[in-house]
Structures are given as C-alpha cells and as structure tokens.
Amino acid sequence: MKILESLPVLHESSPRLILSQIREHGPIDRASLARMTGLHPSTITRIVTSLISEGLVQEDGEGPKGLGRKPIMLSLVPEAIHVMGIAVESTFVSGxxxxxxxxxxxxxxFRLRKQDMPSVEEGMALVIDFLLEKARERQVDVRGIGIAMHGIVDNQDGVCIFAPALGAREVPVAATVQARYNLPVCMDNNANALALGELWFGNGKGLDNLLAVKVGNSIGSGVIIDGRLYSGSRFWAGEVGHVTVVFDGPQCKCGNYGCLESVASIEAVVTKARLLLKRGEGSDLLALTGGDPDALTFSHLQEGAHFGNELTMQLWDEVGSHLGLALVNMINILNPTKILIGGDILPVIDYVLPKARQIVKIRSLEVLQGTTSIEKVGLGSDAVAVGAATLVFKELFEA
Ligand SMILES: [Zn+2]
Structure with a gap:
C-alpha cells in the first residue's frame, strides 16, 4: 500500500515534481517553477490549478515586482496532509x-515494560491508537505511518533485520502495522530517519551531503549523499558506532574490540564512571548517588557536568575525543558539509562537542580543515520521530 494511492492528483510524476519544488523553494511563483522544472508554462498553470483545487497548494499573496506585474506566490497548505511518525528505541516507543x-x-x-518485541508491539499499538484518536478529534485524516527503529532495517520491505537491544531478528514490522491499521507504512533505521528529518526540516535543510549521528546507548548514523539517503548493500551503511577507535579497547556488543560504541555510548560512560567511583575517584560525584557507585545513572552525569564536576567533565571530554576520532574517519570517506549530532546525548552535548571539534581539526587532512561543521541536530529530542514522519513525506514528494 502506497500513500500516493489516496492522492490521485499526484499519480503522475510532473505534479509530484512541482509539489516538491514548492515545498523546497516556496513561496515561489509559476514562472520560477517553469524555469526550475523545465516544464512548459502552460503545463505549470494546469497542474498548479489542479493542486490548488485538491487543497495541497495555496496562493500566498504577491511577490516582488519584476519587469511585468507582480507574480502570485505559491506555497504548500500545511494542513493538507497529516502523517504519524513513530520512533522505536530500545527503552521506549514515541509517536x-x-x-x-x-x-x-x-x-x-510509552516506556517499554521489557526490552523485547512483544513490549514494542504493545507500545506501538498504544501510541498509534492514541494518535489516531487525536486525529479524529481534530477531524484530520492520517495518510500514513512512518516508523524509525533501532537496529538494522530493510527499508524496502519494512523488516527489522536485527535489533540487538530488543533481541529481535527478521520481524516484518511494517506489514503487521499496515495490516492492523490499513494505512501505508514506511520504515527505516532510526539514525537514517534522523538524517532525513534534519535534511527536510532541521539543521541540514538544503544540504546535499550530510552525516547525522545518533548517540545514545547505541551509536549509529544516517548518511545523505547527493541529497539522498545512502543505505549500503545490506542496510548497514553509516554504522559509525562500530568504527574502531581504540585498537585493544573493551569488547563491543558486536563482538569486535574498541568500537566507538564500546567507549562513547551513554551505557559505556556510565559503566566506566561506576568503575572509577568504586576505585575511590570522584567523591563529589559519588555524593550525588547517595554513596552507591552502582546507583549512578546518566542523569547523575548530566548533573555532575552542570556543576562542573572534574571527573564528569573528564568523562565527557573522553567521549568527545573518541567521537572526534570516528568523525575524522567518516569525514575522510564521505566529505560531508555538515555533521549533526543528536540522540539521548543531547543534554550533555555542549560538554562533548568542543573536544570532538578539536580532534577533527587536528586530525583532518589539511585541505579539508574547516570544510565540515559539527553541530547538534535542529529538531532536538523529536528528531527521530520527525524523521519517521518524513519517510512518508518522501514517498509522497519524490518522483
Ligand atoms: Zn561494535
């Protein structure tokens, strides 16, 4: 089932092309659309008329005066289409x-009761049912559901190939949701969705080459090359969490040693902090936990950083170093214009980025220095869910 089935006006590629140009460049006039698309002005006029009558496009006042009369500007009608974005993470489902x-x-x-697929299915059903009810109250139709999921995802068939934190393999998530709700479903990995959401609506708008890194208990990235998501031959592209940054470092969940994820994930930092507290370091930090090293959580490491606690700052600095090292490798391979960092790390990102930028500056090829900016995502903690919704929009707009 495709979202386009419910929108006959977009069945042909020219209306989709025009709609996507209006989305990217609107408010825009008809003459500029003709110039950008190469379509004949009379074709533009005819298609724009049908897009207006379908309620997808609106006339948006007059633009600046050129040689002739002032052109009428066109823009999308934001309320014309509504979709749902669902983020399936290892500990919660949000929508x-x-x-x-x-x-x-x-x-x-919805917080998962257990880290397994039955809990994910329970959470997805609750979240989707709730949002469908809200849509009914608002009297809007939901045209599709986008799902962004932890792990390796076959984005063609909407199958969760492997979700290590949920102990899941080969689960046809999209087909199940589609059958239950009778709505089109698009699905991809959460880091890919993050990259796409940032490209369309966040800090990556208008860029052709972008890397978006999601740092939480696992680390992954979405790669945008020439304006499109790059998934690789088996959907594994962008797995920056498994780039080796410490030659003989700790063993990673993937089996390798010294992966970025094994030293820079939130879980890895919490584990290391507990170990250091047990060795008698960081008495100020220990006080925050009530004196029990094993009671230390990520929130203590946020609090410690806000207080300027030395051990905590040192731990986040190390994360910056490891992240920076992995990013240098990615920059040398992909040469992105921007790298955006998001995920659960966001509350402490300002303690991590300066070091990461410094390492990138020191270790980058001289000719590449200063050509890649490293920033945080523009959509904050909603970035993955917005990205999930964008998966559906992509089907709609892309010819
Ligand atoms: Zn690994």
Missing part, C-alpha cells in the same frame, strides 16, 4: 502527529 510542515500537533510516549 507524533504532524502536518506537512512537520509541526507537531500531538505526541505520546
């Missing part, structure tokens, strides 16, 4: 209802 501008109208989050 949002958005319009064409990715404005979030409603949201819902």
């Amino acid at each position: 949002i209802l958005v319009n064409l501008q990715a404005d979030i109208l409603d949201r819902m989050e």
Whole structure:
C-alpha cells in the first residue's frame, strides 16, 4: 500500500515534481517553477490549478515586482496532509502527529515494560491508537505511518533485520502495522530517519551531503549523499558506532574490540564512571548517588557536568575525543558539509562537542580543515520521530 494511492492528483510524476519544488523553494511563483522544472508554462498553470483545487497548494499573496506585474506566490497548505511518525528505541516507543510542515500537533510516549518485541508491539499499538484518536478529534485524516527503529532495517520491505537491544531478528514490522491499521507504512533505521528529518526540516535543510549521528546507548548514523539517503548493500551503511577507535579497547556488543560504541555510548560512560567511583575517584560525584557507585545513572552525569564536576567533565571530554576520532574517519570517506549530532546525548552535548571539534581539526587532512561543521541536530529530542514522519513525506514528494 502506497500513500500516493489516496492522492490521485499526484499519480503522475510532473505534479509530484512541482509539489516538491514548492515545498523546497516556496513561496515561489509559476514562472520560477517553469524555469526550475523545465516544464512548459502552460503545463505549470494546469497542474498548479489542479493542486490548488485538491487543497495541497495555496496562493500566498504577491511577490516582488519584476519587469511585468507582480507574480502570485505559491506555497504548500500545511494542513493538507497529516502523517504519524513513530520512533522505536530500545527503552521506549514515541509517536507524533504532524502536518506537512512537520509541526507537531500531538505526541505520546510509552516506556517499554521489557526490552523485547512483544513490549514494542504493545507500545506501538498504544501510541498509534492514541494518535489516531487525536486525529479524529481534530477531524484530520492520517495518510500514513512512518516508523524509525533501532537496529538494522530493510527499508524496502519494512523488516527489522536485527535489533540487538530488543533481541529481535527478521520481524516484518511494517506489514503487521499496515495490516492492523490499513494505512501505508514506511520504515527505516532510526539514525537514517534522523538524517532525513534534519535534511527536510532541521539543521541540514538544503544540504546535499550530510552525516547525522545518533548517540545514545547505541551509536549509529544516517548518511545523505547527493541529497539522498545512502543505505549500503545490506542496510548497514553509516554504522559509525562500530568504527574502531581504540585498537585493544573493551569488547563491543558486536563482538569486535574498541568500537566507538564500546567507549562513547551513554551505557559505556556510565559503566566506566561506576568503575572509577568504586576505585575511590570522584567523591563529589559519588555524593550525588547517595554513596552507591552502582546507583549512578546518566542523569547523575548530566548533573555532575552542570556543576562542573572534574571527573564528569573528564568523562565527557573522553567521549568527545573518541567521537572526534570516528568523525575524522567518516569525514575522510564521505566529505560531508555538515555533521549533526543528536540522540539521548543531547543534554550533555555542549560538554562533548568542543573536544570532538578539536580532534577533527587536528586530525583532518589539511585541505579539508574547516570544510565540515559539527553541530547538534535542529529538531532536538523529536528528531527521530520527525524523521519517521518524513519517510512518508518522501514517498509522497519524490518522483
Ligand atoms: Zn561494535
């Protein structure tokens, strides 16, 4: 089932092309659309008329005066289409209802009872049912559901190939959701969705080459090359979490040693901090936990950083070093214009990025220095869910 089935006006490629140009460049006039698409002005006029009558496009006042009369500007109608974006992480499922501008109208989050697929299915059903009810209250139709999931995802068939934190293999998630709700479903890995959401609506808008890295208990990235997501031959592209950064470092969940994820994931930092507390270091940090090293959590390491606790700052600095090293490798291979960092790390990102940038500066090829900026995502903690919704929009707009 495709989202386009419910929108006959977009069955042909020219209307989709025009709609996507209006999305990217609007408000825009008809003459500029003709110039950008290469379509004949009379074709533009005819298609724009049908897009307006279908409620997808609106006339948006007059533009600046050129040689002739002032042109009428066109823009998308944000409320014309609504979709749902669902983020399936290792500990929770969250969902949002958005319009064409990715404005979030409603949201819902469910903490998983257990880290397994039955709990994920329970969470997805609750979140989707809740958002469908909200859509009914608002009297809007939901046109599709986008799912961004932890692990390796076959984004063609919507299958979770492997989700290590959930102990899942070969689960046809998209088909199940589609059958239950009778709605089109698009699915991809959460880091890929993050990259796509940032490309369309966040800090990556208008860029052709972008890397978006999601740092949490696992680490992954979405790679945008020439304006498109790059998935690799078996959907494994961008797995920056498994780039080796310490030759004989700790063993990673993947089996390798010294992967970025084994030293820079939140889980790895918490484990290391507990170990250091047990060795008698960081008495100020220990006090925050009530004196029990094993009670230390990520929130203590946020608090410690805000207080300027020395051990905590040193730990986040080390994360910056390891992340920076992995990013240098990615920069040398992909040469992105921007690298965006998001995920659960966001509350402490300002303690991590300066070191990461410094390492990148020191270790980059001289000719590449200063050509890649490293920033945080623009969509904050909603970035993955917005990205999930964008998976559906992509089907709609891309010819
Ligand atoms: Zn690994």
